Amino acid sequence: MPAAWILLPLGLGTALVGSVGGLGGAILLVPLLVVLGVDPRLAAPLGIMSVAAGSLAAAPRQLGDGLVHQRLGVLLEIPASAGAIVGALVGNVIDADVLARLLGIVAIGAAFAGATRKGMRNLPSPTFGAEPAGEWPGTLGGSYHLGDEVVPYSARRVPAGLGAMIGAGIISGLAGIGGGFVKTPVMSELMHVPVKVAAATTTFTVGITAAAGLAVFSSQGRVDTHAGAAVVVGSLAGGLLGARVQSRLHPQAARWVISGLLVGIGVLLLVTAR
């Protein structure tokens, strides 16, 4: 196992990236740990701990900024979690390298979809000027602040989004990852949720998935708390910083950052598949 002074900055960097882009971060951390010689069976729990810690650290800031749509997150997490159970149960039927290639192509495709879109779908509206930022009770709509303006939004294509989340969940269960790199593009590109809201909401939901995974790993005795503590200290700091960076990013910039990260993840997956 690498020393704490190596694990801590790795946790910081991946959690920062994860909470800015709503991508989790385990998908970056686990391959890096494996490259450093960590047994994949020990690297996976460290990745999950990083995601859980990053999600916890980012939560107060993102909630306070009104960027998290908890109703949407809870609703979408039900099919995603159910899909993850199915994926975990049938995990052996798909070759790991085939799966990695498939995920790589999905990530690059999602990056392309986000990067090639011009302009903003959800525009500021003076009608909603008095609205506090946040979700509207009883609905899948809400508003967030963009500078001094208020941007209203409403999730579209909800049935398609729920279906896509089953797919994202199955991928999560098959690959043992949080699936944030699928969930954020589904919310922003398919359901037309603003990219910053999608990223913050996914950061909330991947924390739920990670907590369930961590409970399983812990019951199996696969959690190295000393190495995990180094990753968690770094990830708590990274999640905090990531939430600050994300709240200051313009939606267009956030979309470019997420697309760049998705390309990086996609290439990493394609390269690591034998």
Added chain:
Amino acid sequence: MTAPVPSPLAGRQRRLVVALQVVFAVAVAASIGALVLPGRAGDVAGGVMVAVLVGAPALRIGWLVQRWLRRGDRRFAAAAIALLGVLVVAVVT
């Protein structure tokens, strides 16, 4: 697009934000303790750290259930309860 009648409480979840900040502080203390404390004390701190990371999302969803029930938002309260049920199945499976 039409918004529901603006509620002065909409979007304000100050108590949840404060609770999450407290949980965050406990997680920081426990993880630093697990990193630097030797022997049994370090193990205990590590156990607390894992418990906090596992428990925080469940607490948050539980808080949302009671908030949404109190406000008559039964559909989403039911969804949150269903999610907790799916997570229990996931952990047990």
